[in-house]
Amino acid sequence: MHNNYIYILVMFGVSFLIRVLPLTLIRKEIKNVTVRSFLYYVPYVTLAVMTFPAIMHATAEPLAGLAALVIGIVVAWFGGGLFPTAIICSLTVFVLEHFI
Template sequence: MTHNIYIYILIMFLVSITIRLLPMTIFRKPIRNRFVRSFLYYVPYVTLAVMTFPAIITATQHPVAGLLALIAGVAVAWAGGNLFVVAAICCAVVYIAELFLL
């Protein structure tokens, strides 16, 4: 069992080193293509959204409460609310929605 752990750690090490070192060795000049630059600009945002969205829906007892909080959070953020206000309103929406959904 312990040998498997060391193999897993070695594989994770190799993957993370490859991901970090490969771009530095391949791309030595600045990237000038607008499409590639735009794509690389949005990768962190898309990755964060893909990791966060399922957690928003499944973190509550009822997925409907999570969906309502998501809609409320997007609306408040769109209206210019800061991160604290958005989080507080989302928590309140989940609390109220789960009171009525039980």
């Protein structure tokens, strides 16, 4: 009833078009400031959209994940590197899950 090869072919086609169309349709440098700004932030937004649900669902207590997220943002805001921020967030989840 369902043909997996058709699904794979459609996924291939969509993925291919997403990558090839911009290369073939846009030949000149993009000079519009709004479009350039939008394209600059797309990777960060994509990463945030994928990461946020994982933060909330990776812990046994969603409140611990939310607290780690807030503390991680504060630590990063004040110049904490990736490794110290990850350690502090992990310790936050560890401590909160044992006391909640």
